[in-house]
Amino acid sequence: MSSSKKTPSRVQAGTTESTLVRWLLTGLALAFMALFLLLPLAAVFTEALRNGWGAYLEALKDPDAWAAVRLTLLTAAVAVPLNLVFGIAAAWCIAKYEFKGKAFLTTLVDLPFSVSPVVAGLIYVLVFGAQGWFGPWLQEHDIRIVFAVPGIILATVFVTFPFIARELIPLMQAQGNDEEQAAIVLGASGWQTFWYVTLPNIKWGLIYGVILCNARAMGEFGAVSVVSGHIRGQTNTMPLHVEILYNEYQSVAAFAVASLLALLALVTLAIKSAVEWRHERELKNGAELSPERPAAATP
Amino acid sequence: MAAGKNVLPGFQLTLGYTLFYLFLIVLIPLSALLFKTFSLSWDQFWSAVASPRVLASYRLTFGASLLAASVNVVAGLLVAWVLVRYRFPGKKIVDALVDLPFALPTAVAGISLSALLAGNGWIGQYLEPHGIQLAFNPNGIVIALIFIGLPFVVRTVQPVLEDAEKELEEAATCLGATRWQTFRLVILPSIGPALLTGFAMAFARAIGEYGSVIFIAGNVPMVSEITPLIIIGKLEQYDYAGATAVASVMLLFAFLLLLVINALQSWQRRRSGASA
Numbered sequence: 001m002s003s004s005k006k007t008p009s010r011v012q013a014g015t016t017e018s019t020l021v022r023w024l025l026t027g028l029a030l031a032f033m034a035l036f037l038l039l040p041l042a043a044v045f046t047e048a049l050r051n052g053w054g055a056y057l058e059a060l061k062d063p064d065a066w067a068a069v070r071l072t073l074l075t076a077a078v079a080v081p082l083n084l085v086f087g088i089a090a091a092w093c094i095a096k097y098e099f100k101g102k103a104f105l106t107t108l109v110d111l112p113f114s115v116s117p118v119v120a121g122l123i124y125v126l127v128f129g130a131q132g133w134f135g136p137w138l139q140e141h142d143i144r145i146v147f148a149v150p151g152i153i154l155a156t157v158f159v160t161f162p163f164i165a166r167e168l169i170p171l172m173q174a175q176g177n178d179e180e181q182a183a184i185v186l187g188a189s190g191w192q193t194f195w196y197v198t199l200p201n202i203k204w205g206l207i208y209g210v211i212l213c214n215a216r217a218m219g220e221f222g223a224v225s226v227v228s229g230h231i232r233g234q235t236n237t238m239p240l241h242v243e244i245l246y247n248e249y250q251s252v253a254a255f256a257v258a259s260l261l262a263l264l265a266l267v268t269l270a271i272k273s274a275v276e277w278r279h280e281r282e283l284k285n286g287a288e289l290s291p292e293r294p295a296a297a298t299p
Numbered sequence: 300m301a302a303g304k305n306v307l308p309g310f311q312l313t314l315g316y317t318l319f320y321l322f323l324i325v326l327i328p329l330s331a332l333l334f335k336t337f338s339l340s341w342d343q344f345w346s347a348v349a350s351p352r353v354l355a356s357y358r359l360t361f362g363a364s365l366l367a368a369s370v371n372v373v374a375g376l377l378v379a380w381v382l383v384r385y386r387f388p389g390k391k392i393v394d395a396l397v398d399l400p401f402a403l404p405t406a407v408a409g410i411s412l413s414a415l416l417a418g419n420g421w422i423g424q425y426l427e428p429h430g431i432q433l434a435f436n437p438n439g440i441v442i443a444l445i446f447i448g449l450p451f452v453v454r455t456v457q458p459v460l461e462d463a464e465k466e467l468e469e470a471a472t473c474l475g476a477t478r479w480q481t482f483r484l485v486i487l488p489s490i491g492p493a494l495l496t497g498f499a500m501a502f503a504r505a506i507g508e509y510g511s512v513i514f515i516a517g518n519v520p521m522v523s524e525i526t527p528l529i530i531i532g533k534l535e536q537y538d539y540a541g542a543t544a545v546a547s548v549m550l551l552f553a554f555l556l557l558l559v560i561n562a563l564q565s566w567q568r569r570r571s572g573a574s575a
Contacts, residue, residue, distance in 0.1 A: 039422075118530050226531065262403060
């Protein structure tokens, strides 16, 4: 990054760089993004279609692939709603009230983010595995949690635990309590206040958190890999199925299943961007319509 | 927060549920790890966490993560700068693409990167004849970790750059500073805390990363075997004690990093609060 020695030709020149430097930096940034982000994404689809559409569709028709898709959908369908309810409850008590130990509680909510996925899987093996705390009891009653579907769901819930809470907490903190308190004073019940006042205010943050949580739930590999029994057609999620196919040198089939996950990622990014742009527009319109309270709804 | 009495209902219900769920999903299972670790004898623990193969994995994991997070600081600052300060066609799409590593499952990233960098891959085929190998050795690990960590730096620096006051830069220019001096002495200090936070987050994520790395690492003991893989290896041999011991070391380090990140974030908030 070299400085511009040219005399400033415009008023702005003091706070920007010469055209040459601007072009150079933009080019460098875009080249880096293309190399590190775009190329791997393109490779997934190219490798999947290496032998044409016929081979691609054939790979996706495999019953084991379908079983993996179903298990992944089931896992996300359980994990996301559980963390959604938790996220709303945690955000309500952390954002709307003052109490001792609040900062500590917030840190604990974030904790699963800093635990390695492999460690996340291991702790459930230690609790529910054959040698674990509840192992003997579970065996007596013939209940399988680890190396079976419940373990996969539990590990997924753990790794996606903070996603929705951490989107909602700062948003609800920024919005404050005024609107809710007005509703309560005017006679609304707690639930009515939540449904008609709070929920419309946090809906974008909520959608944002849910789609990110969903993407991680469907794509989690490390934690699920520890607690899954790796039984084809039974305890293989899509990412685990990709691993098995790849290790068996079935490259096209592995990339075909991977391409479904890459599509999921693209859809996630598209929804996320749409939510952000929509939110920005609403903020802009809101600011134009009611200039006397522009900061009230700003997260 | 509102002054006086808080009339909103639901505090006990939501706090109670939050604590119940937190204990059930996170704290009780994590405590199982601690109990198991404390049930080991010191010799058992030490031989598991300090064997040469495990020590080599720490060196590799920490070294590769440090290198990748450093690259991310430079590249992330560049991308954030270009996205905030310049206009170019397709900017919104580039901005959205930054989050790809968050959205793309790590296993997909892993097989895709190894397909690109392997000796017969798109990129690898041009490098292999020159003796450059990027896949199935520590180079591959660093590349995978750069991919994983990029959004952390961009997304922490971007909002700070957006809020930065241009008046300070104008003043610096008026006082005769070159653009480079302004960047080094005015802009860089103001985004310093955010850069450090992004670095720490990318580093923390890289240390625990598993999915994207194992496909491209080669996984040769003593050379390219990361610590999470050591845990998996011990589990596959039913060495629960050893796996737990190594996991407790990783967990301890994750706690320390979490504290550092929290401290950095509150420093950053104080800084932006003071200047606003």
